[in-house]
Amino acid sequence: MDTYTQVWAGSRPGCLIFLLDQSGSMAEPFGMAQAGAGRRKCDMVATVLNGFLNELIVANTVAQRDGTTEVRPRAEVVVLGYEGISVGPVLQSGLPGQAFIGLPELQMNPFDIERRRRTEIDDTGQEIEITVPFPVWVKAKAGGGTPMCMALEQARDLAQEWATNHPDSYPPVIINVTDGVASDGDPSELARQISEIRTNDGHALLFNVHITDFNLAPVTYPVSSEELPADEYARLLFDISSEIPESSRQLLRSLLNKDIQPGARGIIFNGDAASVRQMFVFASVPATQPLNVHE
Numbered sequence: 001m002d003t004y005t006q007v008w009a010g011s012r013p014g015c016l017i018f019l020l021d022q023s024g025s026m027a028e029p030f031g032m033a034q035a036g037a038g039r040r041k042c043d044m045v046a047t048v049l050n051g052f053l054n055e056l057i058v059a060n061t062v063a064q065r066d067g068t069t070e071v072r073p074r075a076e077v078v079v080l081g082y083e084g085i086s087v088g089p090v091l092q093s094g095l096p097g098q099a100f101i102g103l104p105e106l107q108m109n110p111f112d113i114e115r116r117r118r119t120e121i122d123d124t125g126q127e128i129e130i131t132v133p134f135p136v137w138v139k140a141k142a143g144g145g146t147p148m149c150m151a152l153e154q155a156r157d158l159a160q161e162w163a164t165n166h167p168d169s170y171p172p173v174i175i176n177v178t179d180g181v182a183s184d185g186d187p188s189e190l191a192r193q194i195s196e197i198r199t200n201d202g203h204a205l206l207f208n209v210h211i212t213d214f215n216l217a218p219v220t221y222p223v224s225s226e227e228l229p230a231d232e233y234a235r236l237l238f239d240i241s242s243e244i245p246e247s248s249r250q251l252l253r254s255l256l257n258k259d260i261q262p263g264a265r266g267i268i269f270n271g272d273a274a275s276v277r278q279m280f281v282f283a284s285v286p287a288t289q290p291l292n293v294h295e
Contacts (some may be wrong), residue, residue, distance in 0.1 A: 002198075002201070002245065003201055003202060003247070004171075004201060004213040004248060006199075006286070007248055007286050008169070009072075009074055009075060010073045010147075012089065012166065012168055012170070013075055013076050013102070013166065013168060014074065014075045014076070014170050014284070015075070015166070015169070015171075015172040015173065016075055016077045016078070016172075016175070016283065016284060017077075017080070017155050017159060017174045017175070018080070018174075018175050018177070019082060019148075019174065019175065019176040020045060020079060020080070020081045020082070020090065020153070021083070021146055021178035022042065022081045022083035022084060022144075023143070023144055023145055023179075023180055023183075024083075024142055024143050025041075025071075025146075025179055026041045026042035026045070026142035027042060027277075028040065028041060028143035028179075028213055029213060030044065030211070030272065032222040034068070041179055041211055042140040044211075045140075046136075046140040047179055048277045049137075049280065050136050050138055051277070052095070052139075052277060052280040052281065052284075053077070053135075054135050055281075056090070057103050057106065057286055059279065060075070060103055065169050073104055075102070075284065076102050077100065077101050077102075078091070078100055078138070080151055080154055080155065082146070082147050082150060083142070083143055084143065084147070085147060087150045087154050088145070091109070091137055092111065097248055098227055100162065103127065104187050109137075110136055110137050111167065112136045114133070114134045114135075115131050115133065116131070116134040117129050117130070117131055117132075118131075136277075142227070145183035145184070146178065146181065146182055146183040146220045147182070147183060147184045148178060148184065148187055149187050151176075151186045152176070152190040152191055152194065155174050155194065156190060156197070158172075158277075159194060159197050163197050163204065165199050167199050168199065168200055168201070169172070169201065169217075170202070171199045171203055172204045173204070173207070173283045174194060175208075176206065176207070176208045176209070177208075177276065178208070178209070178210060179212060180209045186239055187240055191206055195242065202245065205242040205266060205283075206241060206266070207241060207242060207266030207283060208237045208267045209268045209272070209275070210267070210268065210269045210270065211271045214269050214270050218268055218269065218271050218272055219270060220278075221252065221266065222264065222265060222269075223262075223263045223265070225238040225239070227267070237269065237282055238269075241265040241267040242265065242266050243266075244260065244264050248282070249264065251282070251285045254290070255278070256278070266283075269283045
């Protein structure tokens with residue numbers, strides 16, 4: 001029985017597999033009606049994902065009695081970029097050839113620490129700009145076609161291996177971020193194969209975030225494909241997206257402060273920066289829930 005109730009813990013980590021479309025169209029700007037308007041889609045996705053990974057690390061960092069801090073290994077992460085005719089890991093780690101990277105190791109292996117400016121309110125109520133460190137694990141990239149099927153195939157194999165090695169953990173969660181149609185075939189069969197992977201807690205989940213340059217509001221977590229534009233590709237993404245588990249649906253309702261209907265699918269169509277981050281946060285909620293001190 002699928003319960004989807006296992007909290008991510010050091011002894012039972014969760015699995016996040018991100019698939020990033022890095023095709024040529026990702027160099028195009030967002031629509032002017034969207035958050036992030038005018039920015040290249042690949043830049044926005046990289047910024048949101050880097051910020052999310054840093055938030056995930058911070059959320060799992062605990063103070064020790066000696067004054068030091070420790071990052072709890074409650075999640076293992078893979079980021080695969082796909083473009084042209086290739087798919088490959090984006091994150092670097094201290095171990096060559098390692099696919100999944102735990103949060104402690106991720107913290108220690110960013111590509112770069114940039115200095116970025118942020119606006120805050122000081123003690124007098126005035127806006128001030130401050131410079132803050134911004135770890136970068138994923139760099140923006142755009143060029144070539146969209147080998148989504150190849151990416152899903154690699155995600156399937158990684159998820160199957162991970163689920164076999166972690167039978168008592170929450171099942172793998174795969175998040176595909178794309179702005180175009182797969183250039184290497186129909187992804188439906190691969191999505192079905194992913195849906196058959198399972199741990200004792202449930203079947204693997206495949207969520208999709210579609211980003212565009214349309215001047216339209218995002219469509220988030222629809223129950224029916226009729227809620228999407230009359231677009232063949234939009235309907236295909238709906239069909240291959242997993243239904244949101246009941247336990248996750250309740251969490252998503254509290255995150256969004258709006259009703260999410262039973263049967264809603266894990267898909268965002270015409271996503272902007274805010275909705276992309278929303279999907280990342282929602283998918284990782286089991287890694288931010290309170291744990292016993294020994295976990």
